[in-house]
Amino acid sequence: MRSLSNYRQEWFSNIRGDLLSGIVVALALIPEAVGFSVIAGVDPKVGLFASVAIACVTAITGGRPAMVSAATASTAVLMGPLVRDHGLQYLFAATILMGLLQIVAGFLKLGRLMRFVSRSVMTGFVNSLAILIFIAQLPQLIHVPEVTYLLIAIALAVIYLFPYVTKALPSPLVAIVVVTVIALGLGIQVKTVADLGEMPTALPPFALPQIPWTWETLRIIFPYSIALAAVGLLESLLTAQIVDDLTDTPSNKSRECMGQGAGNIVSALFGGMGGCAMIGQSVINVTSGGRGRLSTFVAGAFLLVLLLVLDDILRIVPVAALVAVMIMVSIGTFSWKSIVDLKRHPGTSSIVMLATVATVLATQDLSKGVVVGVLLSGIFFASKVARLxxxxxxxxxxxxxxxxxxxxxxxxxxxxxxxxxxxxxxxxxxxxxxxxxxxxxxxxxxxxxxxxxxxxxxxxxxxxxxxxxxxxxxxxxxxxxxxxxxxxxxxxxxx
Incomplete structure (x- = not known):
């Protein structure tokens, strides 16, 4: 009875909020998935179908309700060399092995290693990600018609002012609708979703990777799979902890490891790339009212509907509206209090936070920043205890x-x-x-x-x-x- 009660609580306790927030997240996933596909060197549909598969599967199998997982930049940057040197099919094989390794990590309860990540590292991780999210929007802000900035300003105004009118609808969703209507009604020529890349027109087939199943293949993909699994779990577990804090609810980190693995395996079998949890979209989901697994499932399912059924509507959405949503996420994600805390907190804590941010920005790799932060935290802690x-x-x-x-x-x-x-x-x-x-x-x-x-x-x-x-x-x-x-x-x- 207890498990049935938990099941109902996680899926059906917030139906209206989860449905609406899931729709917002689905729209916000599109430019990210397309952009990450470009980073990985694959067609946009590879990232889009990956986002659908990973979001839907982790909604069922994951350990953190309301957390959104999809194709991500942190995993995409690792895939480029493999795709360039060996082709797309090897990426699918590496993603399947990545998922298997993550499932093993879940059985070994490696999620408990999150205990060694200090609050300073978490703050540095969040701030780094906020900055990276904003930087990712810069290509959409440079060399564009001036009216683009006006549309972004209108969208941001709706996002921040509409909640004062009513909270019945998520303000990011309202902003997207308002900007789209304005652009169509006034005939404003700006970049739309259709300009981001070729959209899929049919469901991908289920298929195993077309590669030779030999030890040589394993030798090629194993280093990539290890790196992808580690980076994916690290970002997912950190994001799960952040969503825990935002919602004041616990999560099952070991189950999340296995859920991420299952999502990546299904993604690869349906022609998608690997991914992990996305803090930006997770924050959008939570701030838009999402609390249960239904919100994540709706995000994936509605994205599929957008791609295959409502593609004509999706294509006319101005990119400016989606950029405004991501700027809102960047602003909301950044811990502004941490700037004030630089003077109040111990010097070692501030050094750890700043070192984490600096490493991430220098390498464009969240995992390296976290590793540096954890190592510094360990060194400072050992030094402090040594004096006691x-x-x-x-x-x-x-x-x-x-x-x-x-x-x-x-x-x-x-x-x-x-x-x-x-x-x-x-x-x-x-x-x-x-x-x-x-x-x-x-x-x-x-x-x-x-x-x-x-x-x-x-x-x-x-x-x-x-x-x-x-x-x-x-x-x-x-x-x-x-x-x-x-x-x-x-x-x-x-x-």
Whole structure:
């Protein structure tokens, strides 16, 4: 009963909002899918059919309701060399393998790795994507009739002012209709959807890639498939987290991995390219009222209807209207608060965010920006934790005993400071190292302890280490060099 209730909630709890938002998203998908097809070096129909297939399949199989997946720039840029060197059929084969790898990632629950992506990286990812979305509109803003700018301004005015009149209809959809009517009614000659490229006129056939199924083929496509799967999952999981935050609802990241894989496999079998989640269209969907799986399914299904049934209407929609929608997405996606937070937040957090943005803009690759951000976050975190430990010395003059009390985390980043906290020049009879308030995390920490003990013993000092917690004791038992037999006996009594 619970699963049936969840099913109804995810599909039918917001029918009107999901239907309307899905229509808006379908229109917004068209220029993106066509543009990404050009980036990949394939016909527009390859990107358009991919968007239909991936959106519809992930609506059913994915783990994040209301998130929109389709052909994307981040995957398209990786496909160009494969298409250029080996042809379209090899792209279909690589996309199928990409999907299989993503399904395996889902079974292995690799979505849990999102825990290692910090808020600063997320903010950098969002800001980078907002900038890339805006940059992608620039070709439609350069060397165009001046009336184009007027139409864009009208569309933006409708988008931002219409909600004050009523929220019953998504303002982006109203803006597209208004600009189209104005352009037709006044006979304004501007670029339309028909000018973006040849549109498909029939459903694509179901077919396996026409390639030799040999080890040589696998050798060619495997590196591309690995890269596509990794980039696709990374962008999808980050987008899922953003939609989680926008809707204040959870998602199943492992299921999302498998859903993305299923969508890509179906796309390739119907002549489409690979793709992943799209933050821009997902934001359009959510801000237009979409909350359930129905919104994503409608986006894919209505796009197919537009391509095959309403193509005559679709062709006359001015590109200016769609550009205005994407500018709205860019403005809404960018975290403007993050600019103010540069002064308020710790310097390391700001560096991580800016480095993520800079890397993405320099490489035009969202995944590389995230990798740089995660690495910097890890380095800064390790440096911060490394400073959160103390070694306190206390002397007992009557017994010539010195006790060092260690508190905090000992690992590769703090090991050198740990060693430096001891005075090896004194000649006490006995040294006691109390680690009851400390934790040894790795073999570097164990090696540092070995070095301290061996140095004191070489100086003729009697030394004792006590107070290991169970996890630290296990590490020392396995990897330490000093007093191995004695420590194993003590560990046996501890367990």
């Amino acid at each position: 430990f103390t070694v306190t010395r206390s002397d007992d003059a009557d017994s010539d005993t010195v006790t060092y009390r260690v508190e905090g985390q000992i690992f590769f980043a703090s090991a050198e400071s740990f060693i430096g906290a001891f005075d090896f020049s004194t000649a006490e009879k006995k040294i006691i190292i109390d680690v009851s308030q400390a934790h040894l995390w790795d073999i570097t920490a164990v090696g540092a302890l070995d070095k301290v003990v061996i140095k004191f013993r070489r100086a003729g000092v009697d030394i004792e280490v006590l107070g290991f917690n169970r996890a630290s004791a296990d590490m020392v038992d396995k990897f330490a060099l000093h007093d191995k037999d004695e420590r194993q006996a003590a560990s046996a009594s501890l367990h």
